[in-house]
Amino acid sequence: MYRILTTRWRQGHRTMRYPRQLPVLPERFRGRPVIDPSRCPEGCRDCEAACPAGAITTAQGLRLDLGLCLFCTACVEACPNDAIRYTSDHRLATSTRADLVLAGQELKLAEGMADELHSLLGRSLRLREVCAGSCNACDLDTNVLNTVGWDLSRFGIQFVASPRHADGLVVTGAITRNMHHALLETYEAMPKPRIVIAIGACAIGGGPFRDSPQVHNGVEGILPVDLYVPGCPPHPLTILDGLLRLIRALPS
């Protein structure tokens, strides 16, 4: 017992002060990309050709789809004109699929729930996670929110074991053929009103597995999505930012 207590003493208090204070992210952290179509010379397609995910199009001017972006460095390395760069901004979650497409505008971040839903779920949100063809990284960095460092439950958000107890479904993975059915069953088992949160590039558009015959290219068209959290995988801070925006728990 004494040994446990001395270790407890040495470990100290580890819950971060977020959202009052932002945790320090690595200098090399790749957050929200910024594009500057005005730097693109006529007809240049270098970034589009280099992008492994089909996230960049140039036909109607430079566009970057955050939902498909894998946050690698291929476009930045390919662009001779610095038209694309990553910032350290971790805030990426949006309310609609269309908001994820950058065309030089400010990223429109996720909005809070409507009043009626917020009065029901805003102070106590129970989520059920279903992994349906991920690489496990999105799941792991969602799970990290339950560690003492992030302490998700202080915001009234909790992951629960049964869909019967859940207000929302968190989906990761590209939706494999073999998980399609179980995903729908889980959704059907949840009482209404219910929300759906798509975490990671796979759940949004198939991610690295986009267009594989074994996957559905994400949850689009299968379930109605209320919150999109892009990234491959998104940083825990990005996921938490999205969840807190949804329940309107971020100080403005």
Added chain:
Amino acid sequence: MTSPCASWLTLRHGMAVDESAIPRIAPDQLARSIADARRRGGRLAQLFGRRISGAVRIYAIMAFDADGLLEACCCELPPLNAEYPSVTALCPSAQAFEREIAEQYGVIPVGHPWLKPLRYHNTDDGSPAPWGRFDPAKPIPGDYPFYRVEGDEVHEVAVGPVHAGIIEPGHFRFQCHGEEVLHLEIVLGYQHRGAEPLLVHANATRSAIVAETIAGDTSIGHASAYCRAIEGLAGADVPARASAVRGVALELERLANHTGDLGALCTDIGFLPASAYLGRLRGEFLNLTGEICGNRFGRNLLRPGGVVFDIPADMAGELRLRLARLADETLDVLQMMFAQASVLARFEGTGALTREQAEELGLVGPAARACGLGRDVRNDHPYGVYRFAHVPVAVETTGDVYARAAVRWLEVQRSLSFLIELLGSLPDGKVRQRVASLKPDAMGIGMCEGWRGEIVHVAFTDQRGELCFIKAKDPSIHNWFGLAQALRGVAISDFPLCNKSFNLSYCGHDL
């Protein structure tokens, strides 16, 4: 190089061999050749099929750990109604590999003791698998005849594919008598994303990213094996500094996962102090990987020819300081944890496998080392930085949850001292060099000791020197059957504990 047996080609990983140099034996000789190689001290490291102009070619790769050598051979089966005498009948560790070949190409291993689907997908060309075609309209897997134990007091427990926690999908079917598990059958395939065909993608960046996402918690491990297979085909020498950065990333990955696993074991026995501290410390190790490449899982760090991000001297110094602090904090918790009678009482004797079982099933990684098998790619087939810096192999003998935990504890200590030393003596030079064109009509093998065990990628080129086929192996494919065996005679309430002590990858298995 010549092999003691004319039907095998001797090679090492990280080199290219002409495909025509791989001895082709008669299909009915395959099982016997593999059994012979086992008697000579070999271990089945890969067995896979590949379709070549209609026919199915089966490749076998044996690892001779004591000599640091590999041996390869192949056999070719006709396009239709192909069958051959099963390898599994003589060498049980081939069981999953032969099910994979049957599932992909409809080839029947005659005499396989338990031929059943591995990932539940139809054959690549639509030809019927031994168990017929799956109906795409029906949910698969699920409509499946589980092995059943009969008896008045025997009951069945079904778990998954959706589990209670935030984890991957899989189905577990227990046959129980009271609390005691008589038999556990594990059905996987829910995570099958079709990763392997994507590895041969025209966009090289996409290909490398798919390698990193075969199993996201093993991004560095899989990327290491993938890069090494391709570098072998290119005859590329990876700069010494890049090899060192890869070693740093691989050991950080091991530290994060081992620390997390030890914490999760404590969660499953209700010892919450260590569970809380180790859960936090796992994140701190991931953050160090994030410092190096901007991503906590090491994405975009490794590419054929080296690494994308260098570790400059000031960063190396900072990482060493943080690691030294984390070493104190982590080892303090682990010492406390392993001194608790309540922890040891739950770990000791639970889910034990014998050395013989581990050998027969072909276990790898900490699960094998916990049974007294000292196999570790870093030591047996050294590559990159491990040619110069030695990490001692951690071995336990009792084969139970305690042994699997203790091996991780030892490996945490050894990885920490390895890293602190390596970061103080990173070799000079560049970190990436262009990879020249690949050798045509050749095969290259890349191996790596990931935190779960041996990862093997085998890459092939066509006559133009383009990648045309890659076979990836996650250690989990060896070890899932070990978990099923370990559960026999164990109380079903100890399943979470046993499962976590293996902590196998669903997506790595399902590809």
